[in-house]
Amino acid sequence: MWDYTDQVMDHFRNPRNVGKIEHPDGVGTVGALACGDALTLMFKLGPDGRIAEVKFQTFGCASAIASSSVLTEMVIGKTVEEAGRITNKQIADALGGLPDQKMHCSVMGREALEAAIHNYRTGETGMRNLDERIVCTCFGVSENEILRITRENGLSSVDEVVNFCKAGGGCGMCRNEIQKLVDGVIAERTQAKTAPGDAPRKLTNLQKIKLIEEIITREIRPALQRDHGDVELVDISGDRVTIAFRGMCAGCHASETTRHSLIEAKLRECVAPEITVVEESRS
Amino acid sequence: MSRLVYLDNNATTCVAPEVRDAMLPFLTDLWGNPSSMHAFGGRVMRHVEEAREKVAALIHADPSEIIFTSCGTESNNAAIYGVAEILGPQARLITSRVEHPAVLGPCRHFREHGHTLIELPVDGVGQVDLAALREALFGGQCLVSLMWANNETGTIFPIDEIAALVKSVGGVIHTDAVQAVGKVPLDVRRTPVDLLSLSGHKLHAPKGIGALYVRRGTRLKTYMIGGHQEHGRRGGTENVPAIVGLGQAAELAAASLAGEAARVAPLRDRLESGLLATCPDARVNGDPRHRLPNTLNISFEFIEGEAILYHLSDLGICASSGSACSSGSLEPSHVIRAMGVPFTAVHGSIRFSLSRYTTAADIDTVLEHVPRVVAKLRALSPFVTT
Numbered sequence: 262m263w264d265y266t267d268q269v270m271d272h273f274r275n276p277r278n279v280g281k282i283e284h285p286d287g288v289g290t291v292g293a294l295a296c297g298d299a300l301t302l303m304f305k306l307g308p309d310g311r312i313a314e315v316k317f318q319t320f321g322c323a324s325a326i327a328s329s330s331v332l333t334e335m336v337i338g339k340t341v342e343e344a345g346r347i348t349n350k351q352i353a354d355a356l357g358g359l360p361d362q363k364m365h366c367s368v369m370g371r372e373a374l375e376a377a378i379h380n381y382r383t384g385e386t387g388m389r390n391l392d393e394r395i396v397c398t399c400f401g402v403s404e405n406e407i408l409r410i411t412r413e414n415g416l417s418s419v420d421e422v423v424n425f426c427k428a429g430g431g432c433g434m435c436r437n438e439i440q441k442l443v444d445g446v447i448a449e450r451t452q453a454k455t456a457p458g459d460a461p462r463k464l465t466n467l468q469k470i471k472l473i474e475e476i477i478t479r480e481i482r483p484a485l486q487r488d489h490g491d492v493e494l495v496d497i498s499g500d501r502v503t504i505a506f507r508g509m510c511a512g513c514h515a516s517e518t519t520r521h522s523l524i525e526a527k528l529r530e531c532v533a534p535e536i537t538v539v540e541e542s543r544s
Numbered sequence: 545m546s547r548l549v550y551l552d553n554n555a556t557t558c559v560a561p562e563v564r565d566a567m568l569p570f571l572t573d574l575w576g577n578p579s580s581m582h583a584f585g586g587r588v589m590r591h592v593e594e595a596r597e598k599v600a601a602l603i604h605a606d607p608s609e610i611i612f613t614s615c616g617t618e619s620n621n622a623a624i625y626g627v628a629e630i631l632g633p634q635a636r637l638i639t640s641r642v643e644h645p646a647v648l649g650p651c652r653h654f655r656e657h658g659h660t661l662i663e664l665p666v667d668g669v670g671q672v673d674l675a676a677l678r679e680a681l682f683g684g685q686c687l688v689s690l691m692w693a694n695n696e697t698g699t700i701f702p703i704d705e706i707a708a709l710v711k712s713v714g715g716v717i718h719t720d721a722v723q724a725v726g727k728v729p730l731d732v733r734r735t736p737v738d739l740l741s742l743s744g745h746k747l748h749a750p751k752g753i754g755a756l757y758v759r760r761g762t763r764l765k766t767y768m769i770g771g772h773q774e775h776g777r778r779g780g781t782e783n784v785p786a787i788v789g790l791g792q793a794a795e796l797a798a799a800s801l802a803g804e805a806a807r808v809a810p811l812r813d814r815l816e817s818g819l820l821a822t823c824p825d826a827r828v829n830g831d832p833r834h835r836l837p838n839t840l841n842i843s844f845e846f847i848e849g850e851a852i853l854y855h856l857s858d859l860g861i862c863a864s865s866g867s868a869c870s871s872g873s874l875e876p877s878h879v880i881r882a883m884g885v886p887f888t889a890v891h892g893s894i895r896f897s898l899s900r901y902t903t904a905a906d907i908d909t910v911l912e913h914v915p916r917v918v919a920k921l922r923a924l925s926p927f928v929t930t
């Protein structure tokens with residue numbers, strides 16, 4: 262038997278908010294019968310714009326049922342934006358932890374919520390961007406998902422990736438590729454840990470440009486794309502980085518904060534403390 | 545928790561009271577080393593040999609053909625390793641896709657070291673493809689390892705026919721009979737297998753004891769090198785209490801074999817028909833005509849096995865599942881998959897395995913609770929539309 266916490270067993274035995282909602286504002290489904298787990302999550306907003314009702318249906322093991330159930334309790338009363346910030350780790354923590362091999366249940370919860378929010382915002386039911394490259398065909402897991410799960414949960418081995426999103430846990434053909442992705446994230450982490458001040462001296466101009474490009478592509482853009490925004494790198498001149506916002510970010514009143522506290526802060530942390538980020542129209 | 549209803553006997557069985565009583569003196573007064581040259585050890589040795597006779601009698605072998613091992617896994621490893629090493633890398637290994645990992649593991653190990661390995665497919669009820677076996681047998685020396693009965697579905701392979709085929713081409717045949725011994729009659733005088741594995745804790749002896757039958761004349765490389773125990777075929781001081789326990793369990797099994805099968809099979813059948821009648825979208829996995837009398841593997845579509853097991857466990861019912869989630873692997877049971885069971889059912893398979901101690905009341909309890917558990921989980925399933 263698994264070493265499940267009392268919270269897991271309580272939510273498994275008495276799942277909260279099971280079922281369907283008539284005319285929900287957002288519905289998300291992830292997983293498949295073939296994979297052994299699947300979750301449909303739906304919510305309805307109240308007049309105050311906060312999530313008033315949420316229901317789920319799960320095909321899966323005890324921890325999949327518990328993760329779905331606890332997630333429904335976590336989102337009630339939150340705005341869609343607040344709910345969208347819930348991480349799989351928070352779901353697992355709310356259950357007092359999950360066995361390593363079961364962490365993918367918490368990831369499935371987060372993904373279903375994300376799909377439901379996407380459906381609410383766009384009316385679309387499918388979440389996956391068709392351009393995304395699938396790395397693990399056994400479980401249909403894309404490169405972006407693997408990168409994100411590895412980053413968000415501080416993973417450092419293929420086996421951990423398997424526990425968190427199943428990728429690599431079937432035929433194993435994709436394990437080499439997952440290893441490369443994990444290695445890339447580990448390299449990012451090491452780079453980020455390098456003391457500020459060391460980095461500029463070590464980087465040539467070309468290295469600096471490459472690193473900026475890489476951090477924008479790997480870390481900043483996926484984060485913005487999750488909220489249907491985007492950013493484009495326009496130019497780099499010395500320590501001055503010019504960007505242009507796209508998608509939802511383009512007209513967003515919070516783009517100033519995004520530019521400063523997300524993009525500039527990240528580039529300062531990972532590349533050089535002197536970097537300033539400016540928007541194209543204001544350059 | 546309510547009364548324990550234990551229907552997981554293909555995983556392990558309880559130690560029979562008679563077995564426990566037979567073992568006790570060897571944990572207390574009779575603790576001598578059977579290899580010692582004094583009378584105190586010699587007395588113990590006599591009990592070891594008596595146990596050997598009883599185990600041999602259960603399968604109609606000669607006592608000199610029985611080697612005591614630590615478990616079924618060791619017996620399987622010893623047989624495959626011992627023969628494959630003697631035959632050399634040019635020999636082919638032939639097994640099936642539904643074997644226990646204790647057979648598949650060593651076979652795949654030898655594949656990595658140069659042997660050709662053929663894993664025979666099975667059909668929808670888990671029966672091995674005999675045409676594929678015939679084809680695989682052509683082309684020189686081979687070791688065939690096929691189970692007598694499957695641990696998950698209870699499907700019984702036609703070992704008589706298989707052994708005759710293998711012998712007709714001069715091959716060596718090993719059978720993992722861990723699930724069959726004590727449940728169905730086995731007679732190595734009639735079935736020409738060269739090697740046969742059995743395990744104590746599947747027939748009411750304790751864990752940690754097994755045996756390997758090696759037909760006289762079969763060449764087997766010694767895999768456990770040390771003392772001269774077991775006529776030099778397996779070094780290591782004998783686990784005397786467990787050996788005596790296995791002997792006692794074998795004697796009990798031999799005495800009750802026919803009667804027990806006739807008692808347990810109807811109980812299993814009542815469980816099967818009851819569940820099929822009360823749980824819609826359920827299907828039985830395994831060969832309805834050639835199946836162990838004690839085993840029922842049933843899939844409840846659209847729900848997942850681990851979740852069923854945990855609810856049953858809350859009700860005091862012990863069973864097991866071939867679902868991926870219950871095992872920690874991500875792929876559901878290789879046996880159920882190899883049988884081509886559809887995905888709607890593969891994750892929700894549950895195995896109920898009965899024993900000498902299973903009662904009609906146990907079956908009633910399961911029949912009372914399972915439909916409710918299934919309905920509860922189906923109410924949660926996104927795949928159930930009605």
Ligand code: FES
Nearest residue numbers: 397399431432433
């Ligand atoms: S492709 Fe990833 S495990 Fe098979």
